[in-house]
Amino acid sequence: MNTRLQQQQSAQASHSQQSETRQVGSFENAEDALRADRNQTPVPNSLGDRIAESLANEPQPAAPKSWWQRLFGS
Amino acid sequence: MELPPDSAPVPPPPPAVDSLPAEFAALYETHSKQVFYLALRLLGDPTLAEDAAHDVFLKAWRNLGNFRGDADIRTWLYRITLNHCSNLRSSWHARNVHTQSDDTVIENAAGASESPFRDVEMSELGQRIQKALDELPEEYRVLLLLIADQELSYDAVAQITHQTADAVRGKLHRARKAFGTAFRKTG
Numbered sequence: 208m209n210t211r212l213q214q215q216q217s218a219q220a221s222h223s224q225q226s227e228t229r230q231v232g233s234f235e236n237a238e239d240a241l242r243a244d245r246n247q248t249p250v251p252n253s254l255g256d257r258i259a260e261s262l263a264n265e266p267q268p269a270a271p272k273s274w275w276q277r278l279f280g281s
Numbered sequence: 282m283e284l285p286p287d288s289a290p291v292p293p294p295p296p297a298v299d300s301l302p303a304e305f306a307a308l309y310e311t312h313s314k315q316v317f318y319l320a321l322r323l324l325g326d327p328t329l330a331e332d333a334a335h336d337v338f339l340k341a342w343r344n345l346g347n348f349r350g351d352a353d354i355r356t357w358l359y360r361i362t363l364n365h366c367s368n369l370r371s372s373w374h375a376r377n378v379h380t381q382s383d384d385t386v387i388e389n390a391a392g393a394s395e396s397p398f399r400d401v402e403m404s405e406l407g408q409r410i411q412k413a414l415d416e417l418p419e420e421y422r423v424l425l426l427l428i429a430d431q432e433l434s435y436d437a438v439a440q441i442t443h444q445t446a447d448a449v450r451g452k453l454h455r456a457r458k459a460f461g462t463a464f465r466k467t468g
Contacts, residue, residue: 241429
C-alpha cells in the first residue's frame with residue numbers, strides 16, 4: 208500500500224517537474240533556449256581584427272607578480 | 282611627379298586576429314563566443330556588444346599581470362564583461378538616453394546595418410529571447426545567461442555574482458519560471 212502511494216507521489220512529482228521544465232517553447236528549459244541562441248549567434252569577424260589592431264598599439268602586459276610580490280606589495 | 286598607380290605606396294594592412302600573441306589568441310578563440318553573447322544579451326544590440334567585447338579583451342590584456350592563476354580565467358573574463366556592461370547600462374540610464382521602448386531599439390538596430398551577421402542575430406529565436414530577457418530583473422537575466430554556460434558550476438556563478446551557491450539555486454528557480462512566462466508571451 209505504502210509502495211503504491213509512493214509510486215503515485217513519485218509519478219505526480221515527475222509530471223509536475225516535467226511540466227515546469229518544458230516551459231520554453233520547444234526547449235526543455237531556459238538554459239537550452241539560451242544555448243541554442245548562443246550557438247546560432249556568430250561572433251563578428253571584425254572583432255578579432257579590431258582587438259589585434261588595438262593590441263598593436265598597447266605595451267606588453269606586465270608579467271604576473273609572484274606570490275611574495277602580491278603579499279608584500281612590491 | 283605623379284607616381285604610376287602600380288608603384289603608389291600601399292599602406293600596411295591593419296593587424297589581423299592571427300597576429301595576436303599566441304597565448305592571447307588562444308584565450309580569444311576559447312572565450313570570445315561566450316563574452317560576445319553575454320554582452321549581446323545584456324546590452325541588446327550587436328554593435329554595442331561588439332564594442333563591449335573589444336573593450337573586455339583589451340582590459341583583459343592590460344590586466345593579465347594582475348590575473349591570479351588560482352581563479353578560472355573564464356570566471357575572470359565573465360566578471361570583466363558583467364562589470365563593463367553594467368557600467369555601460371548605468372551610464373545610459375544616468376544620461377536618460379533610453380527613452381524608446383526595447384522593441385524600437387531592436388528595430389532600429391536591425392535597420393542600422395545590412396551585414397549578414399545582423400540578419401542572423403535578428404532571427405526569430407534571438408528576437409524572442411532578447412524580448413523575454415528584457416522583461417526580467419537584471420539579476421535573473423545575468424544568472425540565466427551565466428548558468429547556460431555548461432562549463433560554469435553553481436559555485437563559479439556564485440563567485441561571479443558575489444553570493445552563495447544556495448542563493449543562486451533559489452533565484453534560478455524563480456528566474457527560469459519568469460523567463461518561461463516572458464518567452465511564451467513573445468510567441
